[in-house]
Amino acid sequence: EAQVTQNPRYLITVTGKKLTVTCSQNMNHEYMSWYRQDPGLGLRQIYYSMNVEVTDKGDVPEGYKVSRKEKRNFPLILESPSPNQTSLYFCASSHLGSGTVNTEAFFGQGTRLTVV
Amino acid sequence: GNSVTQMEGPVTLSEEAFLTINCTYTATGYPSLFWYVQYPGEGLQLLLKATKADDKGSNKGFEATYRKETTSFHLEKGSVQVSDSAVYFCALSENSGYSTLTFGKGTMLLVSP
Numbered sequence: 001e002a003q004v005t006q007n008p009r010y011l012i013t014v015t016g017k018k019l020t021v022t023c024s025q026n027m028n029h030e031y032m033s034w035y036r037q038d039p040g041l042g043l044r045q046i047y048y049s050m051n052v053e054v055t056d057k058g059d060v061p062e063g064y065k066v067s068r069k070e071k072r073n074f075p076l077i078l079e080s081p082s083p084n085q086t087s088l089y090f091c092a093s094s095h096l097g098s099g100t101v102n103t104e105a106f107f108g109q110g111t112r113l114t115v116v
Numbered sequence: 117g118n119s120v121t122q123m124e125g126p127v128t129l130s131e132e133a134f135l136t137i138n139c140t141y142t143a144t145g146y147p148s149l150f151w152y153v154q155y156p157g158e159g160l161q162l163l164l165k166a167t168k169a170d171d172k173g174s175n176k177g178f179e180a181t182y183r184k185e186t187t188s189f190h191l192e193k194g195s196v197q198v199s200d201s202a203v204y205f206c207a208l209s210e211n212s213g214y215s216t217l218t219f220g221k222g223t224m225l226l227v228s229p
Contacts, residue, residue: 004159033216042205042221043160058216090159092217105217107152107159 006108023091122220139206
């Protein structure tokens with residue numbers, strides 16, 4: 001079954017304690033990205049990656065890191081979490097679009113992070 | 117930059133009512149347009165898409181037509197069901213070989229029996 005898997009689904013942590021949210025896809029997609037979803041703000045992109053070892057900042061990258069050592073995995077790292085990073089996080093993947101054809105993005109089920 | 121504006125919710129309807137959720141966009145060039153749906157406790161799923169002007173996307177009774185002249189992509193369904201209760205996101209992607217999506221803020225739909 002084609003899917004994007006995020007772990008954990010729920011996480012409560014304390015300010016300053018480093019954490020990693022994992023994301024894995026089994027569709028051989030080139031493109032992967034992380035979004036955060038906040039009430040009244042919709043989804044905002046944090047980081048994205050177009051291929052292995054290629055990552056770039058999205059709209060709200062401050063306080064986050066990512067890596068893309070393998071095509072299937074794209075972990076999100078919070079080196080020193082703060083309460084304003086409390087949010088619902090989604091990982092997504094897709095093939096790269098070409099020409100006038102864009103392809104569907106597949107989303108993970110989300111990680112609800114609370115930083116106290 | 118790109119932006120997507122959709123009507124604020126919640127939209128509250130009775131079963132079998134007609135649904136419209138408005139979506140307008142601002143983009144350079146000719147983007148592809150999408151509607152994603154998020155059911156409670158789940159991630160987003162693609163509902164339908166249109167890649168060029170005048171295209172109509174459709175799925176599960178939902179439809180949306182890409183209107184370049186009004187920069188709109190309104191979502192419609194003739195008869196909603198309780199199971200359609202969810203949050204609906206309008207989104208666009210530039211046709212540039214990249215797949216970055218720009219989302220609207222989402223519209224919650226609540227359908228009562």
